Amino acid sequence: MSFKPFSKTLQNKIDPLMARRPKVKLGSIDFDSPLLLAPMSAICNAPFRELMERLGAGGTVSELISCHGINNGNERTRNMLKIFEAEKNIGIQLFGEEGEAMAEASKVAQEGGPKFIDINMGCPVRKVVSKGGGSALLKEPLKLGKFFNTIKSALEVPLTIKIRTGWDENSINALEVMHIAKEEGVEFIAVHGRTRTQGYSGQAKWNLLEELASEKILPFIGNGDLHHPVTTKQRLEMTNCQALMLGRGPLRSPFIFLESYLDDPTTSPFTTSDYLEIINEYYRLLQHYTDWERVYLIQMRKLIVWFISGFHGASKLRTKLFEAKDVEDVMKLTEDYLLALPSAKKNIDFTQSFMSGGHG
Numbered sequence: 001m002s003f004k005p006f007s008k009t010l011q012n013k014i015d016p017l018m019a020r021r022p023k024v025k026l027g028s029i030d031f032d033s034p035l036l037l038a039p040m041s042a043i044c045n046a047p048f049r050e051l052m053e054r055l056g057a058g059g060t061v062s063e064l065i066s067c068h069g070i071n072n073g074n075e076r077t078r079n080m081l082k083i084f085e086a087e088k089n090i091g092i093q094l095f096g097e098e099g100e101a102m103a104e105a106s107k108v109a110q111e112g113g114p115k116f117i118d119i120n121m122g123c124p125v126r127k128v129v130s131k132g133g134g135s136a137l138l139k140e141p142l143k144l145g146k147f148f149n150t151i152k153s154a155l156e157v158p159l160t161i162k163i164r165t166g167w168d169e170n171s172i173n174a175l176e177v178m179h180i181a182k183e184e185g186v187e188f189i190a191v192h193g194r195t196r197t198q199g200y201s202g203q204a205k206w207n208l209l210e211e212l213a214s215e216k217i218l219p220f221i222g223n224g225d226l227h228h229p230v231t232t233k234q235r236l237e238m239t240n241c242q243a244l245m246l247g248r249g250p251l252r253s254p255f256i257f258l259e260s261y262l263d264d265p266t267t268s269p270f271t272t273s274d275y276l277e278i279i280n281e282y283y284r285l286l287q288h289y290t291d292w293e294r295v296y297l298i299q300m301r302k303l304i305v306w307f308i309s310g311f312h313g314a315s316k317l318r319t320k321l322f323e324a325k326d327v328e329d330v331m332k333l334t335e336d337y338l339l340a341l342p343s344a345k346k347n348i349d350f351t352q353s354f355m356s357g358g359h360g
């Protein structure tokens with residue numbers, strides 16, 4: 001049993017904001033809020049997903065997991081299927097290029113008790129697209145009907161997909177993919193508002209996402225560049241989308257799923273002690289996830305660097321964290337820094353690109 005409650009001080013700030021979130025049903029799947037955590041490789045493991053759900057994410061999706069890794073019984077891949085008891089609204093995301101292999105892996109993935117299985121159709125990474133998986137699936141829409149059908153036939157839980165708007169500017173085909181997906185019983189679609197060739201450059205095309213959502217073909221989740229509670233709240237208030245997915249935003253603003261429901265999201269109630277508490281909680285959860293100590297150091301260091309970004313003196317701490325030899329050092333340096341920090345005010349230039357590389 002991995003669950004341990006937050007302190008009363010933190011929970012008392014969380015609860016009223018949690019209560020402001022409207023529930024949403026996408027297809028047959030119930031979520032606690034229309035703000036969902038987007039899948040992110042090497043980030044959205046069970047500890048991070050549980051933490052984000054307890055900090056207000058209405059649901060979460062795992063990192064992308066290889067269908068071949070699962071089918072070959074690869075231990076590391078199978079460990080990625082782990083779901084914690086406290087996780088409620090979790091989807092497992094698989095990637096692959098061939099229906100039968102995806103169906104076989106889906107059967108294994110659903111044994112862990114996810115609420116849905118999601119197909120990665122947005123990954124732009126060469127290693128994945130060169131084999132025909134990720135966003136390369138968008139290049140041959142005529143093959144998609146059979147692909148979805150084969151996977152869906154193997155499943156007892158709903159099937160969902162996450163795509164980009166198209167392969168490139170000249171082949172934007174999200175609408176066509178939506179029609180095919182609906183025909184085959186896919187229950188919702190999440191769309192990252194960029195093409196594959198765009199990578200992470202420029203801005204997500206929200207005009208296009210809003211148009212697609214207003215077609216009302218499938219329950220629609222818009223995604224891309226919602227990195228701040230102010231922009232997320234604004235989008236929530238005006239969108240045609242049934243839900244929004246946030247990926248990189250929660251890395252620098254881990255309370256974003258709650259802060260987006262503040263009357264004034266520029267003034268957050270969360271303090272440096274709250275940041276310390278959630279960092280400690282993530283470390284505790286990580287120890288329930290794996291006993292591989294090397295992972296503790298790598299995961300804690302990167303998560304802390306993201307969470308504290310924008311705080312006064314954060315870059316100095318970052319340098320020290322990368323020099324630290326073990327996770328205990330990392331945790332101690334972080335505690336000393338956060339306890340001495342007078343304010344949790346963040347100074348981040350959101351016009352600068354951030355983490356321009358990912359699998360979707």
Ligand SMILES: Cc1cc2nc3c(=O)[nH]c(=O)nc-3n(C[C@H](O)[C@H](O)[C@H](O)COP(=O)(O)O)c2cc1C
Pocket residue numbers: 038039040041043062063064093120121122123162192223224225226227245246247248249355357358359360
């Ligand atoms: C580090 C990183 C890893 C990602 N891994 C995945 C993934 O495994 N599956 C997926 O569908 N998308 C993945 N993505 C894409 C995100 O889910 C999301 O579509 C994208 O980052 C745009 O949303 P954002 O601006 O809110 O981050 C990843 C993105 C990043 C930055």
